[in-house]
Amino acid sequence: MKQLLSPKQVARAIGVSESSLKRWCDQGLVPTERTAGGHRRICVGDVVQLIRQGDQTVLRPELLGLPPGTRTGAHNRQRSIETLVDALIAGDAELTRRLVFNNFLGGGTIAELADELFAPAMHRIGDCWKCGDLEVYQEHRACEMLARILHELRTILPQAKGLVALGGTPSGDHYRLATTLVELMLIEAGWRATSLGTSLPFSTLTKAIEKHRPTLFWLSVSHTGDNSHFSHQLNEWLVSVPKSTHVVLGGQALGHIDSIAGDNAQSFHNFASLRQFADRLSEQPAV
Amino acid sequence: MKQLLSPKQVARAIGVSESSLKRWCDQGLVPTERTAGGHRRICVGDVVQLIRQGDQTVLRPELLGLPPGTRTGAHNRQRSIETLVDALIAGDAELTRRLVFNNFLGGGTIAELADELFAPAMHRIGDCWKCGDLEVYQEHRACEMLARILHELRTILPQAKGLVALGGTPSGDHYRLATTLVELMLIEAGWRATSLGTSLPFSTLTKAIEKHRPTLFWLSVSHTGDNSHFSHQLNEWLVSVPKSTHVVLGGQALGHIDSIAGDNAQSFHNFASLRQFADRLSEQPAV
DNA sequence: CCTAAAAACGTCCAATTCGTTCATTTTTAT
DNA sequence: ATAAAAATGAACGAATTGGACGTTTTTAGG
Numbered sequence: 001m002k003q004l005l006s007p008k009q010v011a012r013a014i015g016v017s018e019s020s021l022k023r024w025c026d027q028g029l030v031p032t033e034r035t036a037g038g039h040r041r042i043c044v045g046d047v048v049q050l051i052r053q054g055d056q057t058v059l060r061p062e063l064l065g066l067p068p069g070t071r072t073g074a075h076n077r078q079r080s081i082e083t084l085v086d087a088l089i090a091g092d093a094e095l096t097r098r099l100v101f102n103n104f105l106g107g108g109t110i111a112e113l114a115d116e117l118f119a120p121a122m123h124r125i126g127d128c129w130k131c132g133d134l135e136v137y138q139e140h141r142a143c144e145m146l147a148r149i150l151h152e153l154r155t156i157l158p159q160a161k162g163l164v165a166l167g168g169t170p171s172g173d174h175y176r177l178a179t180t181l182v183e184l185m186l187i188e189a190g191w192r193a194t195s196l197g198t199s200l201p202f203s204t205l206t207k208a209i210e211k212h213r214p215t216l217f218w219l220s221v222s223h224t225g226d227n228s229h230f231s232h233q234l235n236e237w238l239v240s241v242p243k244s245t246h247v248v249l250g251g252q253a254l255g256h257i258d259s260i261a262g263d264n265a266q267s268f269h270n271f272a273s274l275r276q277f278a279d280r281l282s283e284q285p286a287v
Numbered sequence: 288m289k290q291l292l293s294p295k296q297v298a299r300a301i302g303v304s305e306s307s308l309k310r311w312c313d314q315g316l317v318p319t320e321r322t323a324g325g326h327r328r329i330c331v332g333d334v335v336q337l338i339r340q341g342d343q344t345v346l347r348p349e350l351l352g353l354p355p356g357t358r359t360g361a362h363n364r365q366r367s368i369e370t371l372v373d374a375l376i377a378g379d380a381e382l383t384r385r386l387v388f389n390n391f392l393g394g395g396t397i398a399e400l401a402d403e404l405f406a407p408a409m410h411r412i413g414d415c416w417k418c419g420d421l422e423v424y425q426e427h428r429a430c431e432m433l434a435r436i437l438h439e440l441r442t443i444l445p446q447a448k449g450l451v452a453l454g455g456t457p458s459g460d461h462y463r464l465a466t467t468l469v470e471l472m473l474i475e476a477g478w479r480a481t482s483l484g485t486s487l488p489f490s491t492l493t494k495a496i497e498k499h500r501p502t503l504f505w506l507s508v509s510h511t512g513d514n515s516h517f518s519h520q521l522n523e524w525l526v527s528v529p530k531s532t533h534v535v536l537g538g539q540a541l542g543h544i545d546s547i548a549g550d551n552a553q554s555f556h557n558f559a560s561l562r563q564f565a566d567r568l569s570e571q572p573a574v
Numbered sequence: 575c576c577t578a579a580a581a582a583c584g585t586c587c588a589a590t591t592c593g594t595t596c597a598t599t600t601t602t603a604t
Numbered sequence: 605a606t607a608a609a610a611a612t613g614a615a616c617g618a619a620t621t622g623g624a625c626g627t628t629t630t631t632a633g634g
Contacts, residue, residue, distance in 0.1 A: 004302055006591075017613040022592085035303060036311050037620045039591055065442070091481065135498075136491035140455070140484030151438040168427070174461055174486065194378065197427030199461065204423035211422075293582070304622040309583085324629045326582055 003065065004033070004041040014051065015059035024050075045156045052107050066105075067098040077116050084121045088142035089134065100149050110153075110185040111271035118146065119270075122177060143177055150180050160190040163282060166208055167218030168196035169251075170230070175222035178251055182218045185271055189278050191216070202237040209245055216281060217241070218274075221251035231257045238262035246281060248274060291320070291328040299392075301334070371408045375429035376421065387436050397440075397472040398558040405433065405468060406557075430464055437467045447477040450569060453495055454505030455483040456538075457517070462509035465538055469505045472558055476565050478503070489524040496532050503568060504528070505561075508538035518544045525549035533568060535561060 005013075010030075011021040025032040025040050030050055033041045044064055051058060062068050080103055087095040103117055125142055128134040165186050169179050179195045186193035193216075196208060209217060224230040238261045241247055249260065249267040260267055268274040292300075297317075298308040309327065312319040318333045367390055374382040390404055391397075412429055415421040452473050456466050466482045473480035480503075483495060496504060511517040525548045528534055536547065536554040547554055555561040 008590075018591090019613050020611080023611085035307070035620080036316050037307070037592090039620065041302075093481075135494045137455070137483045137487055137495040140487060141481065144482060144484045148438045148441070151435045152442060154435070155439060168424070194380075194428070195431060196424045197431045200424055200427060207422045208424040295581075305582085306622050307620080310620085322629080324583085326629065 002043045002045060004043050005047070005064075007040050007042065009063055010042050010047050013058065013060045013063035014047070014056045016056075045158050048105065048156050049158065051105050058105065061101075067094065067101050080117060081120050081124070084117065085124050088121065088125060088145060089128070089138055091138070091141050091145070093145050093148075096145050097149055097152075100146075100153070104153060109275065110181070110188045111275040114181045114185060114271040118177070118181060122146070143175075147176055147180060150177070150184055154184055154187065157184070157187050159187065160192070162190040162192055163215040164212060165191045165193040165216040165218065165278075166196055166212055166214040167193070167216075167220065168200045168205070169198040169220045169222065170205075170224070170234070171199055171201045172225050173221060173223045173253075174198045175220070175251075178220040178222055179218070181271065182220060182250070182274070185275055186216070186218075186278055189275060190282060191278065202233055205237065206240060209241060213242075214245055216246050216248065216278060218248045218250065221249060221253045221257075224253045224256065227256045231259075235259070235261035238265045241265070248277065250274060290331045292331060292334070294327050294329065297329050297334055367404060368407050368411070371404065372411050375408065375412060375432060376415070376425055378425070378428050378432070380432050380435075383432050384436055384439075387433075387440070391440060396562065397444075397468070397475045398562040401468045401472060401558040405464070409433070409464060430462075434463055434467060437464070437471055441471055441474065444471065444474050446474065447479070449477040449479055450502040451499060452478045452480040452503040452505065452565075453483060453499055453501040454480070454503075454507065455487045455492070456485040456507045456509065457492075457511070457521070458486055458488045459512050460508060460510045460540075461485045462507070462538075465507040465509055466505070468558065469507060469537070469561070472562055473503070473505075473565055476562060477569060478565065489520055492524065493527060496528060500529075501532055503533050503535065503565060505535045505537065508536060508540045508544075511540045511543065514543045518546075522546070522548035525552045528552070535564065537561060 007021045007025065008018050011018040014021075021030070022040065024030050025042070030042055031046045033043070035041060047064060048066075050056060058064070058066065080099060084096065084099050087099060100113075100117075103113055108116075122142075125134065125139055129136070129139045167179055167182055169175060176198050179198065183193045183195040196205075205217070205219075219234075234257065238247060241262065241264065243264055245264070247262065247265040249265065250269070250271075254267055266277065268277065294308050294312065295305050298305040301308075308317070311317050312327050312329070317329060317337055320328045320330070322328060367386060371383065371386050374386060387400075387404075390400060395403075409429075412421065412426055416423070416426045454466055454469055456462060463485050466485065470480045470482040483492075492504070492506075506521075521544065525534060528549065528551065530551055532551070534549065534552040536552065537556070541554055553564065555564065
């Protein structure tokens with residue numbers, strides 16, 4: 001439920017006078033709702049947008065339900081990654097949350113955040129895991145924490161009523177983060193995106209597409225059992241997808257796949273390019 | 288035929304105080320009927336009209352649309368479950384959220400919510416799935432939606448600094464909801480509970496316990512591959528857990544397990560009894 | 575049908591917010 | 605460097621909000 005705040009609360013949270021905030025509301029810089037009596041009500045998501053777009057400093061993040069210690073400003077991405085990795089491995093949920101929110105409020109799209117922060121961090125954790133430097137539970141816990149924070153971010157993203165997108169991961173692939181990130185990114189880009197979850201057989205993907213007729217369908221492939229078998233199944237499925245649905249593929253495990261069949265399927269190696277593709281689709285809704 | 292709501296219900300739905308709403312009714316801003324005794328009754332249509340056309344009186348339409356549970360009557364719960372199942376199957380995230388939040392804010396603990404709402408609903412969905420009445424993606428999507436809402440609930444639970452609890456699901460068990468529910472329930476009960484995630488090998492559980500020395504460790508078992516093999520591994524692990532950690536077991540798949548080794552392990556069949564056990568543990572922190 | 579608990583009534587009041595004006599500070603242009 | 609323009613923050617009376625209270629109506633359950 002979107003939390004509504006009074007101008008005074010918002011003003012105190014971001015450290016400006018109530019007068020200025022009211023003026024911004026009246027100028028349309030901040031989407032404002034009104035009570036029947038004429039009092040302004042502002043929802044947290046819009047405040048967050050204001051903070052991200054402008055260069056407002058958050059003085060009292062706790063008033064917005066954001067983690068304490070949240071500041072905006074220049075961030076060293078490299079340092080952020082390292083700190084984040086440490087926090088994730090240590091299982092420090094609070095620190096993780098603060099780091100993510102700091103980077104989110106500092107501006108930049110979800111796609112950038114995914115490419116420059118989450119992907120490198122999880123990649124690094126994956127490496128440590130393979131080297132045996134990490135316990136399984138540490139890796140799993142890290143994913144859990146990030147997933148939780150992504151869900152939290154989702155609640156403060158403005159929800160548009162754009163085109164429909166669906167997606168998920170194929171059978172045997174239980175990696176949830178990537179598909180959740182795609183969902184978030186598309187929502188930020190104005191889509192009505194829904195992640196169907198993980199480990200979905202191709203047959204049910206077909207059913208979902210038949211039922212919801214999405215403009216975009218993403219398949220996040222982080223892990224495949226038998227590569228050639230998967231490749232075969234994938235291509236068989238791809239050609240069966242109706243032309244009205246654009247299929248996009250992504251994920252580490254795609255490197256092992258030879259070719260991609262179907263003339264409305266494409267694979268992407270980062271979130272930024274996928275975002276670009278999605279934006280182009282949105283601009284020309286006539287398919 | 289037309290649904291009538293009390294001022295309190297409408298007030299909560301649109302996010303204003305009951306006083307204000309009553310004033311608006313009396314000013315004629317909201318068409319209001321009266322009972323013989325003088326109580327106001329507002330019909331849903333008028334509220335949505337007030338919101339839609341409302342020159343500027345948009346607040347929070349998202350809570351509208353259901354007769355909020357007046358009391359924990361069995362009748363009402365039954366209806367809640369059915370509505371929830373429908374919403375989950377249809378993939379209606381908004382309605383699902385509304386239902387869950389209404390039931391939570393209407394009073395009752397997480398344990399009650401889990402036993403009386405989530406468990407029956409998911410059980411029903413599981414049944415439909417087995418009967419083939421449901422697509423795989425519908426079941427997965429339902430889990431995704433619920434998981435997201437649980438994470439949201441978590442953010443509004445007060446975080447205490449009580450005893451430490453860890454938990455998760457064993458290898459091969461990817462069912463996330465149950466372990467998340469236990470985590471939530473324990474947090475509500477004042478614990479510092481962390482779910483380590485799903486599909487965790489017993490060896491890493493041991494490592495986690497060694498590292499964090501939790502007072503309580505839960506294992507949520509919804510799915511086991513080979514029952515006898517799992518049973519053997521489980522019992523072997525149980526006896527290896529240090530005495531300072533109480534292990535609790537739960538989940539549908541536990542019915543297939545014969546016996547439970549270890550004198551500090553116990554199994555539970557519902558959330559309420561687990562909650563009781565956790566409360567007793569909290570009261571006598573000296574172990 | 576009757577009883578007790580829960581919800582809603584009407585009223586009151588302190589706190590908050592409204593719209594406006596105005597002095598002060600910051601930015602921009604000459 | 606100076607003046608004009610724009611943005612800020614404080615102050616004001618009027619209006620709105622939301623919580624508290626004791627009383628009355630509705631509802632749930634024996």
